Amino acid sequence: MNPPRVLLAGATGRLGSAIREDLSGRLNIRPVSRSGRMKTEAFDLLSSKDREKLLGQDFDLIVNAAAISEPSECVLDPLKSWRLNTLWPRRLAIHCAAQSIPMIHFSTDLVYSGGIPPYTESSPAVPSSLYGWTKLIGDIFVLNRYPEALIIRTSVLCGEVNSTKTTFSQDILAGRVRNVYVNCWRNHTPIHRLAGILPDLLERSFSGIQIVAGKYAQSRSAYAEELLRNAGKDPSGLILTYAPQNTPSKLHLRGRTMLLQLI
Numbered sequence: 620m621n622p623p624r625v626l627l628a629g630a631t632g633r634l635g636s637a638i639r640e641d642l643s644g645r646l647n648i649r650p651v652s653r654s655g656r657m658k659t660e661a662f663d664l665l666s667s668k669d670r671e672k673l674l675g676q677d678f679d680l681i682v683n684a685a686a687i688s689e690p691s692e693c694v695l696d697p698l699k700s701w702r703l704n705t706l707w708p709r710r711l712a713i714h715c716a717a718q719s720i721p722m723i724h725f726s727t728d729l730v731y732s733g734g735i736p737p738y739t740e741s742s743p744a745v746p747s748s749l750y751g752w753t754k755l756i757g758d759i760f761v762l763n764r765y766p767e768a769l770i771i772r773t774s775v776l777c778g779e780v781n782s783t784k785t786t787f788s789q790d791i792l793a794g795r796v797r798n799v800y801v802n803c804w805r806n807h808t809p810i811h812r813l814a815g816i817l818p819d820l821l822e823r824s825f826s827g828i829q830i831v832a833g834k835y836a837q838s839r840s841a842y843a844e845e846l847l848r849n850a851g852k853d854p855s856g857l858i859l860t861y862a863p864q865n866t867p868s869k870l871h872l873r874g875r876t877m878l879l880q881l882i
């Protein structure tokens with residue numbers, strides 16, 4: 620039997636690259652990105668012509684890892700973020716529903732306020748950033764248009780990946796990030812474990828919102844210190860600091876299924 624034909628949007632990004640790396644042997648992945656770097660095909664998902672050209676082709680599964688994923692970038696161009704993080708997933712959901720093909724869309728723990736942990740799939744989501752709002756409303760549109768779609772809410776991606784961007788752990792290990800928050804808890808998530816679990820989720824027909832993230836919440840500073848120590852490096856160069864006031868601080872996740880347990 621031929622492997623399923625998969626459209627992977629966001630294939631040059633952190634998660635897209637991990638998915639490609641880990642699943643290319645099992646799936647017939649068609650990798651697309653905005654830039655066309657890293658042997659992907661260039662499709663600008665903000666262009667209706669490109670979108671319709673792409674969706675005019677046949678796929679057995681669509682995975683959406685394309686996003687404006689940096690909160691700071693969303694603030695610089697709110698309209699672009701809304702179009703990519705919110706309207707593009709909605710368009711995909713309409714397409715996948717019409718074609719009756721599975722859809723996996725990635726979302727974030729930053730849809731939650733970070734004030735009343737732990738967060739489950741049914742916790743009220745009230746983001747504190749524009750990024751969080753674009754993702755939350757994207758999730759709502761997807762569910763509304765295609766309840767059978769799978770929306771994976773995850774947290775800070777960590778691990779080695781060959782992408783146009785780097786993960787938090789790569790930044791810490793390379794010394795690019797030294798300021799780490801002592802008062803900000805996240806479920807740091809092993810990116811390859813997350814990528815590797817996708818075929819299983821599909822086989823088991825998961826749908827709706829699922830939290831899939833690292834098992835334990837840890838402060839960003841504690842995670843960074845442990846990471847450096849485990850790599851035989853001295854963590855004393857880290858600068859322990861408090862997060863800016865609007866940063867969600869207690870984002871402990873507790874998924875309702877075993878899917879959370881990625882460590």
Ligand SMILES: NC(=O)c1ccc[n+]([C@@H]2O[C@H](COP(=O)([O-])OP(=O)(O)OC[C@H]3O[C@@H](n4cnc5c(N)ncnc54)[C@H](OP(=O)(O)O)[C@@H]3O)[C@@H](O)[C@H]2O)c1
Pocket residue numbers: 628629630631632633634635651652653654655656662663664665683684685686687688689703725726727728754773774775776782783784
């Ligand atoms: N990074 C994290 O720690 C984290 C945490 C929680 C949730 N998530 C979620 O996980 C998903 C993947 O995040 P990520 O960190 O892997 O993202 P990323 O590294 O920022 O990658 C974004 C991808 O989107 C593509 N893209 C951007 N604008 C586009 C456009 N106009 N047309 C087509 N493609 C476009 C980029 O292509 P180019 O490279 O060509 O620009 C790139 O492939 C997102 O939904 C994000 O919200 C991420």
